[in-house]
Amino acid sequence: MAVLTGNASSGKTDLQPENYRFLQDCVYKESGIVIDSDKHYLLEARLMPVVKKQQLTSLNDLCNLLRATRTPDLRRQVVEAMTTHETLFFRDPAQYDALRTVLLPQLIEQRRALRSLSFWSAASSSGQEAYSLAMLLREMGLGDWSIRIVGTDLSEQILDRARAGKFLQIEVNRGLPVSYLVKYFNRQGLDWQLKEEVRRMVTFQKLDLRDNLRQLGAFDVVFCRNVLIYFDQQTKKRILEQLRGALAPGGHLLLGGAETGVSAVDWFERVSIGQAVLYRAR
Amino acid sequence: MLKAMVIDDSRAMRMILARTLAELGYEVFQAANGKEAIETLEGAAEGVSLILVDWNMPEMNGLSFVRKLRADQRFHGVKLMMVTTETQVEQMMTALEAGANEYVMKPFTREIIEDKLRLLGVLQ
Structure with a gap:
């Protein structure tokens, strides 16, 4: 969105x-x-x-x-x-590398007893970001953990597409490793249908980021990529404060590549992992 | 300069892919089929680190080329990406088992090629 x-x-x-x-x-x-x-x-x-x-x-x-x-x-x-809906699977591989190599191993260690993790894709569009995460979690052996992935967007129309989990060839061609395509999708005519085991890990709901975000609960990681740059400064600040409130202690916020200069210093600590920049809740 | 090769029996397709790779900083070699590619790799194209290869070609098709290349220790580290009109899951699995690292279905855009190269770790 x-x-x-x-x-x-x-x-x-x-x-x-x-x-x-x-x-x-x-x-x-x-x-x-x-x-x-x-x-x-x-x-x-x-x-x-x-x-x-x-x-x-x-x-x-x-x-x-x-x-x-x-x-x-x-x-x-x-x-x-x-509101455009351009998105792709595993957009910004450096962030997914940071998740795979550092953040998720840390979270797995911390939650070994609870076996529970939660994630929010805050501008989920047609679902590629949320589903990329779901596939990554399965690849890391977390398929039997209690995983909560919430995708939200402003547009009901695009959320319906996300819920269906059906993608065009040109969409699965972009950014998605072929090893994931053959493992997690079934071909249906010219389209590609995400398998139920991945779809059921994600729920989608309509949400305006300017509304009260606390209703969603606390998350370990929030993706809010390439969204804030389109709001004015005051709205951006308010949303960032709310995103901070939606993170569990020590949780991480992931912004888009063009947003690394966002002045989030009041509520977040800037963390570099490899090529990726993340924001840890203070 | 990094070296890449494009293997496709369509001259137009070779030109499109070669231009994309050249713009990304590669010295690009071209071949019209797998047999020609092997001969070129033995000679002028020594040191190629990335190969984009079609599936359906005369003389030696892309799958046979991938198998032949992977059987040769000298080319162990070469990144191989199939770029083809074949879109069945079984064919993708066959290509992966043969040693392909990635797979692009035609038609493609420049962004699709670039994103796949990022997955292969050969493009920032």
């Missing part, structure tokens, strides 16, 4: 300036995501399918409809279209 990627050029569209500001405002209110002033191309690319679905002809018409009707469903469609 919440990731406005792509080279948002300042391509000219016929979107009127007041409507651009209206869409900025609408997306910010609904999701907390800040759309900069030079993303005309991105707005057009993402929202024209919504325009067509509503049988309209332009983004200006869409704005008029949004103003006139206040239909929650239409606002939801706009927000979901503006």
